[in-house]
Amino acid sequence: MTPARDAIDLDVCGRHVRLSRPGKVLFPAAGFTKRDLVDYYLAAAPLILPHVAGRAVTLARFPDGVGASWWFQTNCPRGQPEWLRVAELRGTRGQRLRYCRIEEPAALAWAANLGAIELHPLLATVERPDAPLSVVFDLDPGPDIGMVACCRVAIAIRLLLARLGLKAVPKTSGSAGLHVLVPLDGSESFHRTNAFARAVAERLEADAPELVTSRLARAGREARVLVDWRQNSAGLSTVAPYSLRGRAWPRVSAPVTWSEIERAAETGSAGHLDVGPADALARAGRQGDLFGEALTCRQRLGARLLACSLVMSAQGGPAGGETSPGASLLSWARKPT
Secondary structure: OOOOOOEEEEEEOOEEEEEEOOOOEEEOOOOEEHHHHHHHHHHHHHHHHHHHOOOOEEEEEOOOOOOOOOEEEOOOOOOOOOOOOEEEEEOOOOOEEEEEOOOOHHHHHHHHHOOEEEEEEEOOOOOOOOOOOEEEEEEEEOOOOOHHHHHHHHHHHHHHHHHOOOOOEEEEOOOOOEEEEEEOOOOOOHHHHHHHHHHHHHHHHHHOOOOEEOOOOOOOOOOOEEEEOOOOOOOOEOOOOOOEEOOOOOEEOOEOOHHHHHHHHHHOOOHHHOOOHHHHHHHHHHHOOOOOHHHHOOOOOOOHHHHHHHHHHHOOOOOOOOOOHHHHHHHHHHOOO
16 A cells, blocks of 8 residues: 655656655545555556557546546646647537547656546547547447356457458456447548448347347346447547556556457356456566557458448348348357457
8 A cells, every 4th residue: 555645746757757645545445545556657657558659549537546536638738748748639419529649658757646547549540530540339238248248249259250351359348348449540420430330230230139139228138248339439439458447446447359259158257357557467477468450450341331231131140141030140159269
């Protein structure tokens, strides 16, 4: 536990960052303090910065810790350091917004001092805000199911994408579900990526309506996985890989392997996908950045938007020969890849 002091001064790569109340507990259940938050983000800087650099970032601020009031801060707070870069963009209603740009370790420490537990970058760069660099599927389980069901749906998404010639990389949401990301080369528009993600979600829902929904309404989805495609819109953001989440316990939106997801689907146990900050750093030390392909793989949707609408129905189900809509998705998801 960090001793309680009013403030300490940090030298972060030559930048001065003042850390106020470093002993303030942000995660009471774990005794995780503001200093612990800063230490984690500084240790994770080589991992997280490549995924947020060049992008506008929304901060999810929990100044009094999880369980207290919190908010998403889109406009960069007044009084930011002179060295902190700001991105001026138009919001979804045409309003002028001034986002923070988190592009160096000192910026991570500065944001953590504000109680910014979560970092949410936009899906496009500041220079090309209308050209998304990924398609994101957010898998959110209903209250009666959990991560294992998300893993099975994630495998189904991966295989559907593979039929279309696309690669995908997974990470945990850091909460209850998974994110499946399709890296792009920046040649697409949000109109196309949104339509593509929606087509995939609705195709899966049509195949297994008892397991998958593409609709936000909570009624009737207690035992289903929401495949949320709506984040694929200009001005919206997704939590960054390696970002902590503002839940009861400090957990990370952690990159995982498809083998780990398959193991959860096969065994019915997903405890190995529950990753804390120390675990995230240890995993990266052993395996490197498992989300690195999101930065290096460059793909185009091209004609796949139309193909997504046709390939499944034309072949009688996702595996080609399966025709039982209620059972095909689960059997497809369990097949080896």
